[in-house]
């Protein structure tokens with residue numbers, strides 16, 4: 001009998017998740033006898049679902065909004081970087097039923113830039129990160145891991161940037177968004193982690209022309225794929241990388257852990273997901 005390995009993504013709501021399409025594409029591409037399903041789990045149902053996972057029905061799965069912090073607390077062991085980020089987005093059930101949690105969002109961020117802007121971190125220079133919410137945490141850890149020497153952490157609410165810089169520890173310089181003009185001239189990378197850009201919204205008073213001509217601009221928002229920030233950067237001749245690759249690359253380590261094959265993020269996969277945006 002063929003043993004079919006099963007994986008899942010849990011969230012609430014979950015029906016818009018692209019993860020089943022990503023993992024389903026890889027399962028058929030690599031000819032693996034496995035499944036990956038989206039399961040809507042409300043917060044009150046989370047402990048029961050985690051118990052079901054311990055019993056052995058699944059090899060593991062992904063965790064999305066609003067469960068990333070709650071699952072962190074329910075794991076038996078957690079990867080040190082997931083601990084720093086304070087959230088788990090990937091679960092692996094071990095042979096003894098124990099659950100190991102990790103966070104692949106920071107790997108998604110790095111995989112996306114490595115694939116689409118190779119050498120982006122060579123100068124080890126200054127980055128500017130806009131936003132101090134959940135997405136920002138993983139990206140700050142990623143930049144710290146790559147050895148960037150100065151990371152300006154700018155947020156609408158300055159206190160949140162100050163608190164996050166203190167909590168994560170690293171070469172972070174917290175401030176308000178209006179400090180952009182002070183940091184921009186020496187920056188090699190600008191990252192948006194705020195929700196600005198969704199539905200075509202844009203930053204007021206962010207003068208991208210202050211960035212060096214060689215700077216790279218990237219956005220964690222991927223709907224729309226070309227956010228106003230990326231469009232403005234392109235019109236100034238700056239290099240840009242959109243946020244869709246981050247979603248694709250964060251899926252790689254989980255698939256490898258559950259199904260035993262490290263999958264490739266190809267142009268075909270990207271086109272398939274892009275068609276659903």
Ligand code: ATR
Nearest residue numbers: 131132133134135136155156157160193194195196
């Ligand atoms: P996520 O988990 O997606 O990062 P979040 O934790 O709610 O979401 O964080 C949202 C981020 O977007 C925050 O940095 C937020 O700034 P505040 O800390 O000041 O709230 C930022 N953000 C959301 N709407 C914004 C707006 N209109 N202008 C500036 N920043 C905004």
